[in-house]
Amino acid sequence: MKKWIAALVLIAVLLVGWVAAGPFMTVHAIRTAVKEGNTGELSKHVDFAALRLSLKAQVDDYLVRRAGPQVQSSLLGAIGLSMASGVAGTAVDAIATPMGIGAVLEGRNMLKRFDPREPRRDAYAPVAPAEPLKDLSYRFESPSRFTATVANADGDPVVFVLTRDGLSWRVTDVRLPLDKMLP
Numbered sequence: 001m002k003k004w005i006a007a008l009v010l011i012a013v014l015l016v017g018w019v020a021a022g023p024f025m026t027v028h029a030i031r032t033a034v035k036e037g038n039t040g041e042l043s044k045h046v047d048f049a050a051l052r053l054s055l056k057a058q059v060d061d062y063l064v065r066r067a068g069p070q071v072q073s074s075l076l077g078a079i080g081l082s083m084a085s086g087v088a089g090t091a092v093d094a095i096a097t098p099m100g101i102g103a104v105l106e107g108r109n110m111l112k113r114f115d116p117r118e119p120r121r122d123a124y125a126p127v128a129p130a131e132p133l134k135d136l137s138y139r140f141e142s143p144s145r146f147t148a149t150v151a152n153a154d155g156d157p158v159v160f161v162l163t164r165d166g167l168s169w170r171v172t173d174v175r176l177p178l179d180k181m182l183p
Helices: 002-036 039-044 048-073 075-095 098-105 110-114
Strands: 137-142 145-151 157-165 168-175
Touching: 002 039, 002 137, 002 145, 002 157, 002 168, 039 098, 048 075, 048 098, 048 168, 075 098
Parallel strands: none
Antiparallel strands: 137 145, 145 157, 157 168
């Protein structure tokens, strides 16, 4: 009888250890996939549908807050916000891809490419390889939610949220510092 209890306790400890180590293993796998440019492997660890929804909600919220109540209450303002939301949604769709997320993971500020004040760069010019997910800070928010925070090229925090599904972990949200990144 004591052997069964010891075996069950051992299995429970191993299972808890596996779940606790899961996000760290996922972050390591993502880091390796970004370094190697392996978008197929990166796609295994990122839920792009959930990520797009989250990013679009963040950008729409930013646009509405930035516009203010006068713009929101007028008919032309509402039409303008709707058009801006559509354009922003297209930009989010471009970022929420394996290549776009790889660039964010490397700390590049992708939204600067859309800023007319920034000097134009050749989009196909080779970029020196960066260390993805460099200087991360980790935190468990709950047994099913884990965050990894990295600074982008401007030093602003970008928070990657990993969510547990069974025994595996996937990136489901990226919290961007839009107030600091956009004009």
